[in-house]
Amino acid sequence: MEKIEKAIAWMLNIAADNSHGYDQGYRWGPDYDCSSFCITAWQEAGVPVKTYGASYTGDMRAVFLRCGFSDAIGSVDVYSGSGLKRGDVLLSEGYHVATYIGNGQVVHASQNEFGGAVGGQTGDQTGTEICTRGYYSHTPPWNHVLRYKQGGTEEVPKPEQTVTVYPVRWIPA
Numbered sequence: 001m002e003k004i005e006k007a008i009a010w011m012l013n014i015a016a017d018n019s020h021g022y023d024q025g026y027r028w029g030p031d032y033d034c035s036s037f038c039i040t041a042w043q044e045a046g047v048p049v050k051t052y053g054a055s056y057t058g059d060m061r062a063v064f065l066r067c068g069f070s071d072a073i074g075s076v077d078v079y080s081g082s083g084l085k086r087g088d089v090l091l092s093e094g095y096h097v098a099t100y101i102g103n104g105q106v107v108h109a110s111q112n113e114f115g116g117a118v119g120g121q122t123g124d125q126t127g128t129e130i131c132t133r134g135y136y137s138h139t140p141p142w143n144h145v146l147r148y149k150q151g152g153t154e155e156v157p158k159p160e161q162t163v164t165v166y167p168v169r170w171i172p173a
Contacts (some may be wrong), residue, residue: 002150004087006045011037011099011107015130020107022129024117026095031122037109037130038089040160043066048147058094064146072147076113081135089146092138098136107132 014020014037021032028131032040035056043050047067054063069089076083078090098108107129112120124130126135 003045007041018124021124068149069146078142091144
């Protein structure tokens with residue numbers, strides 16, 4: 001599995017697990033804020049962004065660029081999402097980060113159950129603290145679209161088809 005898919009799979013697994021929620025005070029697991037969520041996903045996928053010092057939205061760009069990403073902002077319409085590829089890291093430097101996962105969807109750590117950044121209970125109390133949602137134009141706007149060197153596609157990979165074989169024992173009547 002390529003690193004883009006590993007990072008996305010990690011994010012989707014965390015988003016689907018309500019034992020993980022949003023908190024800037026306790027942000028490196030089991031709860032995450034937007035940047036620690038994204039940084040940890042790429043680190044878990046084998047891209048050493050945390051090792052090289054990425055720690056929040058204000059320092060992510062430089063570290064991600066050093067670790068094999070390029071800034072694709074010139075080929076993307078950040079208002080409509082046109083030009084985005086699966087795995088693109090949408091960065092509003094100093095404010096927020098989300099990851100485009102294809103089919104008009106992003107995954108991100110958003111806010112705690114009180115609509116804030118600190119003070120919530122551990123875990124996702126609302127189902128939307130860490131979640132997927134439709135692409136949106138952020139305010140202030142996404143000012144960087146960090147794309148990993150492997151590229152990415154608009155398409156969400158289809159799951160490998162598995163065939164289950166059930167042995168049948170025929171017993172004559």
